[in-house]
Amino acid sequence: MPIRTRLALLALTLFTAFSDARADEGMWLPLLLKQLNEADMQKKGLTLTAEQIYSVNQGSLKDAVVQFGGGCTGEIISAEGLLLTNHHCGYGQIQSHSSVEKDYLTNGYWAMSREQELPNPGLTATFIVRMEDVTAQVLTGVPSTGILEAQRELLVQQNMQRVGQAAVQGTHYQSFVRPMFNGNEYYLFITEVFQDVRLVGAPPSSIGKFGGDTDNWAWPRHTGDFSLFRIYAGPDNRPAPYSPANKPFKPRHHLPISLAGVQPGDFTLVFGFPGRTNEYLTSWGVDETYSVSNPAKIKVRDAKLKVLAADMQASDKIRIQYAAKYASLANYWKKWIGENRGLRKLDAVRVKQQQEQQFQQWAEGGDAARKAAFAGLLPELQQHYATGRDYTLARDYVTEAALGVELLSYANSLLPLLDLIDKKVPTTELTAAVEKAQKGSTGFFRNYSAPTDQKVAAALLPLYAEGTPSALLPPTVQTLRQQHTTPASWAGYVAQLYGKSRLTSEAGAQAVLAEVAQGKADALRQDPAVQLALAIITTYRQQVLPTYNKAAENIALLQRTYVAGLRLQQPQRKFYPDANSTLRVAYGQVAGYQPADGMRYEFYTTLDGIMEKADPTNPEFEVPARLAELYRNKDFGPYAYKGTVPVAFIATNHTTGGNSGSPVINGRGELIGTNFDRNWEGTMSDIMYDPDRVRNITLDVRYMLFVVDKFAGAGHLVKEMTLVGSTAESSSPASEGKVKKMKVKQKRTKAEKIEA
Known part of the structure; x- marks a missing residue:
């Protein structure tokens, strides 16, 4: 086929895709899932309702998702405020506690008691309490024509500030308003910001950064990219500045963790705070x-x-x-x-x-x-x-x-x-x-x-x-x-x-x-x-x-x-607003891909691949002696699959910067992994999504649990978690966690409803 013909067909295919609701593309506002996405998500394997994903008056998945610091996402994985995010998201905090004498970057850090959990001044964890379309309020008094853009923006900013302040007056909540669709719509976000977030655990860089810059933005990937923190609150379970007297935060919902793993075609949901995209760029x-x-x-x-x-x-x-x-x-x-x-x-x-x-x-x-x-x-x-x-x-x-x-x-x-x-x-x-x-x-x-x-x-x-x-x-x-x-x-x-x-x-x-x-x-x-x-x-x-x-x-x-x-030209299309560091849902399915002619990538990687890449002469591919010992002895505990430990998997979810640390959740609302990267062939998805090439890269929760439990000996942290399901090769002795079905019915108190 002539190259000109192939390009024309590619353009036609992509434009047709632009005109329809494309499978797996999109960063959707949780508030609108019921009307825009619920049916499609359930068709792909979701067993929850939109209400169980996002709700104001009862616990839902959103109540286990936080904006970690200013640019990442984290998820709550225990009833004691234990927070899971990426190693690279916690890297600055790990570094701040490190010195040549106490090199936590190189050696890792594990708090074996609550007293050893390290405070991090300036670090916050932000929950979204609720969101609301406030377009009418923001555009009140703003002329649609005959005004300079700078003047319009000034009026809009004033209205955004007024709407945000009125929404939280007399409460401990905070707020912000964000434009959507390049300022055609505006949404209010009510937040609860916790200021006492402590470092609990981090693997050594030889696990958390395994592969270094060589493997960054690449698949296959073998990086144990995770770190653990804990949110602390005041005596009323509300945000409070750091104090030794603060107590672990009691969340409205924490994510149960699935040991069952993933297979091609499985439904996946990414919940997080994607940073910036420009899908409608000319x-x-x-x-x-x-x-x-x-x-x-x-x-x-x-x-x-x-x-x-x-x-x-x-x-x-x-x-x-x-x-x-x-x-x-x-x-x-x-x-x-x-x-x-x-x-x-x-x-x-x-x-x-x-x-x-x-x-x-x-x-x-x-x-x-x-x-x-x-x-x-x-x-x-x-x-x-x-x-x-x-x-x-x-x-x-x-x-x-x-x-x-x-x-x-x-x-x-x-x-x-x-x-x-x-x-x-x-x-x-x-x-x-x-x-x-x-x-x-x-x-x-x-x-x-x-x-x-x-x-x-x-x-x-x-x-x-x-x-x-x-x-x-x-x-x-x-x-x-x-x-x-x-x-x-x-x-x-x-x-x-x-x-x-x-x-x-x-x-x-x-x-x-x-x-x-x-x-x-x-x-x-x-x-x-x-x-x-x-x-x-x-x-x-x-x-x-x-x-x-x-x-x-x-x-x-x-x-x-x-x-x-x-939006007028394509009324049949389901549009989503560009990412702007607000809470979004992306969903897709586990899938490999073909990066180039004659090449095919599988959907998951394992500990075997870590040992194959091991190179003691290259700092990016050093393997800790303890990890090599566990591998030699096949000492995988309840986290084994087919004689090894799964490390990472890929799916078709639409993600970007800010989704680092986002929970990747199965159709039953259980945590199956933590998002940490995209494939190099798919990084153009901030501008143009291609379903055949775009893949998000997820750390399999079983590798995280294996490192925490077997490598670090921090099984007390695993015992906090709620593990569900099991692998085919093991029971779950390390987690005496109760096997539970998802519960998202915890209602707010009357006072909380009024305040929100």
Whole structure:
């Protein structure tokens, strides 16, 4: 078949899929499951009702799901507030408790009593109490036409704040309102935020990060990516600041854990807080991502990661200091590479163009009102993307390259102090701002190495100078680019910068801040790092952001209209809003896939694969001696399946960042795994979903239980859990947990109903 014909068929297939409710695609609002999804979910194997998944006045699955910190998900797995999430989600907390002497990153950590559970200042666990469509309230008094997008957004934000505050007045709950469908709808979320979340257990990195960056975003996968925390509450079981007197939280529902495992075709449900998707992006938005943003960010992070990797390998101290930073940088670096591969494989720009052609025909073929509303929409979008293209690139180079240098990022954080001094604010206000900066400096320098950062600067500043459109570079950097044309010359300049700046050490920074507290602005203003940061940020704010923001505002306005038009054009389609860190349900089925011609991936991996990958010369594939011993002795306890232990499985659920740590639940409402990744071939699903290639990767609960019980000897934690079912090869002695059917009938008290 000619390539042109194949592409046309692919586009037709994908557009047909866009027009229908596609199997397994979607991140659905739990509030709307009854009307949109319940029948389809039950057809695929769900035995629960929508009410048992999401309910306000009785316990439901949602009451066992939390937003963990600001960017992950966790699930409650015991009546004592035990929380399961990913190892990489708890990585920052594990690192914060680690030192060269107590290296919990390398060796793992297990609290053998409640007294050993470690507090984590600033870490929160957020439950969703209820959600509500408040579109009418938010859009009250907001003109639909004849208003600038910035003015509209201001009115909307004011209304969102008013609606949110009114909803929780007089209660201990919190709230927020989020736009859906690019601002065509708005939903209120009432939350309960717990502030005392303690580290309970984490496997060594040789289990929790097994495979490292090599296996990240990849399948087959053998990573034991989990960690355990516990939520603590005050005497009334409500949120309270950390106190030794706090008690383990009593949840309205915790997830029973299934030992029965999974098979191809089994129903799976992912419940969590997906971060950001752009499923309704136009061809120009996709092309900007594919051709402009992703390549620039990949190049910058690739350079930074190489520097960090070398220094982390050479020093245990630097390895611990930069572990969380490196993991965060590497995660999206590899994701963007995979995303571009997937977009190219799907010919995404061409597919979007064909979708837009269909939309344009629909717009021009309608009545006068439809033509007026939609016929000129796409040409305007194209124009604004063209206007903003260079400014998008300049923005990416500032955020990734210039501020990717920690010295400049830190200097930038101190620039507001200069503004306060210039404005001659009262001494009390300046003193408060300096004290806040001093506290922040202590945290910054705890995980900072000036020699390492100097190497990063020598690698990144040339990329910033060369990659940014010349007209959008500060004059200072234009001069530097002319003066320094070789890596050695840039390294010399950077050495002088770091040699003269007082902000490369905590002692120097605190001394500068002490002078600023006395009103001596020159101590900060004359620092060379501050001068460079100020030059970059001034140009960024004056020359880049105004045009970038204007183009972005115009695109946002037109995109909102475009999405509204798509919903009118395709009335038979079930639309879901893009992910925006709000609670969502995705569902699919366990399935392998074919990544390329002649290749076929099975749906699960086992402990056998860990031993096959084992390589004592490669830190990413080291296997702990205890794990190898358990494998040799076939000492798998009740977690065995076919003579080994299942490690991970894949399914067709639609997930993204933020779904890390999400519970993966079977059709009976039982926990079967913890979501931790996607396959590399499917990372383009943030923009375009492909049912044949997109797979979410889940840690099998049996491997988690095996590590906790047999490897760590922390069987007391397993005894807290409610285990249901059994494998074919074992009973369940380690878990004297009661085998129970799902119970989600616990009703709220009268007071709780009123307060909610």
